[in-house]
Amino acid sequence: MTPSFLAESIPENRKVLVSTTTRHIPDIVRQLNEWQYLERTLHRLLAAWGRHHQELDDKAALHRHVWDQAEIIRRLRERIEQFPGGKPDAWVHPAFESFANVVLLAPAFEDALDAVYHHLLCPLVRAYAEHVQNAHPIHDAPTVALLHEINTLKEQHYFWYRDYRRRHPHATDPAYREALERGIATLGDFRQPMPAFEGKGADLCGVNVDFVLPHSSGRPHDWRSRYDIMPYLTADFSEHVEARRLFWAIGYLREINLPDEQLRWLYYGHRMPWTWHHDISRHLWDESRHGLSGYSRLRDWGIAVSDVGLPPSNGTGLRVFPEATPISERILDPYVAETNFLTPGVPMSPQNLYNEVFFIGMVAENGHFIVKNEAYDDFRSGEDFESAEMMLFDIIDETTHVQYAHRWLPLLAEQAGIDNTMYRERAVKARAEKQQEELCRIEEAQGLPRTPGFGPWEHYQALLEKIRQCIPFSPEFKPERRSHKPM
Ligand SMILES: [Fe+2]
Ligand SMILES: [Fe+2]
DSSP: OOOHHHHHHSOTTOOOOOOTTOOSSOTHHHHHHHHHHHHHHHHHHHHHHGGGOOSHHHHHHHHHHHHHHHHHHHHHHHHHHHSTTOOTTOOOOTHHHHHHHHHHTOSSHHHHHHIIIIITHHHHHHHHHHHHHHSOTTTTHHHHHHHHHHHHHHHHHHHHHHHHHHHSOOOOOHHHHHHHHHHHHHTGGGSSOOOOOOSOOOOOTTTTSOOOOBSSOOOOTTOOOSSOOHHHHHHHTTTOHHHHHHHHHHHHHHTTHHHHHHHHHHHHTTTSOHHHHHHHHHHHHHHHHHHHHHHHHHHHTTOOHHHHOOOOTTSTTBOOOOTTOOHHHHTTSOBOSOOOTTSBOOOOOHHHHHHHHHIIIIIIIHHTHHHHHHHHHHHHHTTOHHHHHHHHHHHHHHHHHHHHHHHHHHHHHHHHTOOOTTHHHHHHHHHHHHHHHHHHHHHHHTTSOOSTTOHHHHHHHHHHHHHHHHSOOOTTOOOOOOOOOOO
């Protein structure tokens, strides 16, 4: 007897995935490839335009969406591979590339956001929902299941966008909107696979058009601090556990700059295989989380971004002082008055990409394990468990990040024409040089005024006092001297 639930669950507009011309690959496979291309386009659009975000929460949402998109693409690729002959990197119709480039070349950031989160998202959600409703609920159940998962993520992205639009009202540029609608119609609203084609298919979004990412990334409204207290933290790091506690919260906050840099890695790393993009998307999200964990720790203590500053990672926005300027003057007003962070930058070459991945993984991440573990031990012993947890989760993520560097440097080097042999030895040398430079900075900073009335010193002391008042270390805790900051 046929179970009744099965008969009843066959949809009225049943979408049958075989026809007289079908051999052994059902039609859904080509469709999955096309959907994957569109999702990959969204991933590249987030990388292309994401540096425009200014506020921390919006940056963090974008970084999260980059990871979600990577997971969406992973799911689609895995499903494609489950079919005999299914190839996740198979060409799709060249019309997809033309469309993707129309989307990319938005007249402005807000229009690009409308495209990503509304004009593309809505027809995709509808196409996925239609397949879920009309495909055979048993034959193609694995695709149905993953489309459910994807639409759940897309719903969250849409909710973020709706909230963002309430804060930043905007109507899409009419000509751009019309071009998007025309493109989506040409692609059959993403509902049916495009007809078969001869020759070369679509390259990735953006690789054949001129588009450059901004020189730096947007800054939150309160990114400037009155003083630069970092030299005090540098000087006191090894001696004072409270300086270390303040330093780590600020250091982690500043890590939110790294994912903004990594958007460039994703965009200009288009020659790298998909699995690299997946790893970097996770790396990027982790660094964004580290940024938020530092931020939330500062907020726990009643400290604002403007108390500690969030200068851009590439030095834009910092004043350049004549060499002879004493450090006590340099920390008084460290920032330039006006900076347009979003002027177009320079495209990243394969050599730049190799060098950045090498520096982050082999020098910066590798070089901080000792001081991070010392901080974890101290904060735990002193019973500031929130700060200890912040350290521990970072140490766990960083261990994976260093593995990414080992895994991908050989291929990045090959693409850049760089000799990667002895890269470990080069890293040891680079870390030693960084330590040497840091020791010079420490020595210089030890000469800073530490007297009432000197603004930066008073500000630094006030921040330490805030933390002490808020979360004192346990009275039994006897901190010891620790390593110097490594860079
Ligand atoms: Fe990190
Ligand atoms: Fe990291």
